[in-house]
Amino acid sequence: MKTTVIPSGHAVIIAVAGRLDAASAPQLKKEFGELLHDNRSFIFDLKDMDFIDSTGLGCIVACLKSAVEADGNIKLVNLQEKPRMVFEITRAYKIFEIFDNVDTAAESYN
Amino acid sequence: MKCLIDSWTGPMTWSGELMPETAPLMLKIGNKPLLEFYLDYCVRQHIGAVKIILRYSSPELRDYFQDGGRWGISIGYAMARPDETLDEVLAHNRAFVGTEPLLLIRGLFFLHFGEQLPEWQLPEVGGQGWCVKWEGEPVWAAIPAGKWPDDIREYPFDSPDIPLSPLASVRDYFHLNMRIIQLPPRRYVLPGYNNDDGISLGQGVELAHTCRLNKPVMIADGVHLEAVTSIGPNAIIGTNVLIDRATAVADAIVCDHSYVGADLEIRHKIIYRNHLIDPETGFSVDIVDNFLLTNMAEARGLDLLTLFFQRIPALLLLLLLALPYLGLRLLAPVRTIRLQIWKNQRLEEMTLTVPDPSGTGWVDRLRRRLCVDKFKLLIPVLKGQLFLTGNRPLTNTLANAEMVRELKVYHPAAFPFIETIDREFCDEGENNSIYEFYYSSNFSWLYDLVIVGRIILRRLWHG
Structure with missing residues (x-):
């Protein structure tokens, strides 16, 4: 998994690429924890995330929980077809706001 | 009348791609294999003999249908090459048909004989017979007695209005199932339900x-x-x-x-x-996440086989090694190190206490020669935390996580397969992954016992 952090207006965009699973989830959680010190609004761009398992999903949910506890939020964009099916069956789509592009997600923070 | 069922699927390749472990004729419609619907229909038509042309190996299909006694018809089987043409199939099975009329069934189609048309009958196989085509290929056809065609495509059959639904895509398959389950008369429910x-x-x-x-x-x-x-x-x-x-x-x-x-x-x-x-x-x-979805057959089979081929031999070894372990322990303490390893392909971790391989004293060497250093590893085997034979327990690094995911099976073991390989062919680095892949592709429970035997003999011989 590779993450790229892009500061953008009101929110920080975290682009996640590759596999988000038990092996890579701790890395994302650590990076997110560091960013949460100075930021509150996040957008996870999942355009290049081609796989997610329950640990990866648990990591994103844990990030959301930390963000909400700090009065922040995480919005998801560009969820691809195969990870989307995992979000569907785990009902994770019910707890996230999911947008189809970064701009509309960023505007929603305004 | 006889029936020839050809397992040809033509362009309907979706089932092989999405459900590779199920023969297309065994696809379930309302929990009943498609082929069983064909046989039910044959029974209604008073067809006494059916020959199934298999273009793939399917022990599951043969086990289920056997000789057809359950349906009161005689079922025979024949093999055909996947690319065999219809003409070749017909030519190869001409003796089966003899002088009787023939019903030919090919492809993945569902015949709605039990719904609106419960008493629906095949059109009479008189005159020149009839043929239903799908994308230019004959799929259901009736050939009258004594009128064997030279080329079934050229034969001037009529095309009767037969209520057939093609299962051309997984969408067709899904919606057919949803329709069947909603039918009020429930004509398709399996007996015994x-x-x-x-x-x-x-x-x-x-x-x-x-x-x-x-x-x-x-x-x-x-x-x-x-x-x-x-x-x-x-x-x-x-x-x-x-x-x-x-x-x-x-x-x-x-x-x-x-x-x-x-x-x-x-x-x-x-x-x-x-x-x-x-x-x-x-x-x-x-x-790949067993918390979400997984295969039940594998999970069940593993437990029973693990008992017979892993835990019982592990218990015997434990009893055998107990005395040498205690004896050598009196001579020199056992030095161990703790490793964090990947426990399974879900990338759960576990701590494993293993003997320190750096010991060079004569007691350490004797322990290795007698496999006494494996003694403590046999306990997690008995607890089901470790396998007796399998892969090298891989430490919890990212590189190893990649490897664990790519392996067909990952069985971290007390007696890993790699110990049967001469040291000159092993590296300290990732080149050893070839042996992990080899094991995971070729393992069997009996082979596991051979591996244990080899490791014990190699150690006794070479130290």
């Missing part, structure tokens, strides 16, 4: 008392539904399925031998073992 007002249950179905069934649902044999599950409306659950607690399944098909994890919502999907299929788009996700 309890069929009560929209809820059809097979045998050996275990329902938790907090489980909710919303009709129509069809649940096959050996299904276990945990607490607070909600099944239906419009759910078809195959045989040997476990739905874990608080999971909802509606407008969905869960195929045989599948485990569906806890707290999931399966709507408008097909679950095929560990594959999650969207019937509308045909997208399939291979879930």
Whole structure:
């Protein structure tokens, strides 16, 4: 998994690429924890995330929980077809706001 | 009249791609194999002999249908090459047909003989017979007695209006199943099912008392539904399925031998073992996460085989090594190190205490020669935390995580396969991965015992 952090207006965009699973989830959680010190609004761009398992999903949910506890939020964009099916069956789509592009997600923070 | 059923699927390749472990003729429609519908129809037509032309190996199909005695018809089998033409198939099976009329069935089609047209009969096989074509290929045809065609495509058959539905895509398959389950007369329900007002249950179905069934649902044999599950409306659950607690399944098909994890919502999907299929788009996700979906057959088989081929030999070795272990321990203490390893392909971790390989004293060397250094590793084998034989326990690094995921099976073991390889062919680095891949592709429970034997003999001989 590779993450790229892009500061953008009101929110920080975290682009996640590759596999988000038990092996890579701790890395994302650590990076997110560091960013949460100075930021509150996040957008996870999942355009290049081609796989997610329950640990990866648990990591994103844990990030959301930390963000909400700090009065922040995480919005998801560009969820691809195969990870989307995992979000569907785990009902994770019910707890996230999911947008189809970064701009509309960023505007929603305004 | 006789019937020839050709397992040709032509351009209908979706089943092989999405459900590779199921022969296309064994695809379940309302928990009943497609081929069984064909046979039911043959019985209604008073066809006494059926020959099934298999273009793939399917022991499952032969086991299920055997000689056809259950249906009161005689079933024979023949093999054909996957690329064999219809003309070749007909030529190869001419002796079977003899001088009788022939009903030819090919491709994946569903004949709606039990719905609006319960008494529907095939058109008379008189005159020149008839043929139904799909994309230019004959799929259902009747050849009158003594009028064997030179080329079935050129033969001037009529095309009667036969209520056939092609299963040309997974979407067709899904919607046909959903339609079948909603039919009021329930004509397609398997014999042996309890069929009560929209809820059809097979045998050996275990329902938790907090489980909710919303009709129509069809649940096959050996299904276990945990607490607070909600099944239906419009759910078809195959045989040997476990739905874990608080999971909802509606407008969905869960195929045989599948485990569906806890707290999931399966709507408008097909679950095929560990594959999650969207019937509308045909997208399939291979879930490697055993908390979500997995294959029930593997999970069950493993436990029993593990007992016989792993734990019992481990217990015998433990008893055999107990005295040398205690004796050598009096001479020199056992030095160990702790490793964090990947426990399984779900990338769970565990701490493993292993003998320190750096010991060079004569007692350490003797321990290794007698395999006494394996003594403590046999305890986690007995507890089911480790395998007796298998892969090298891989430490919890990212590189090893990649390897663990790519292996066909990952069995961290006390006696790893790599110890049967001469040291000159082993590196300290990742080149050893070839042996892990070799083992995971070639392992068998009997081979495991051979590996243990080899390791013990090598150590005794070479130290």
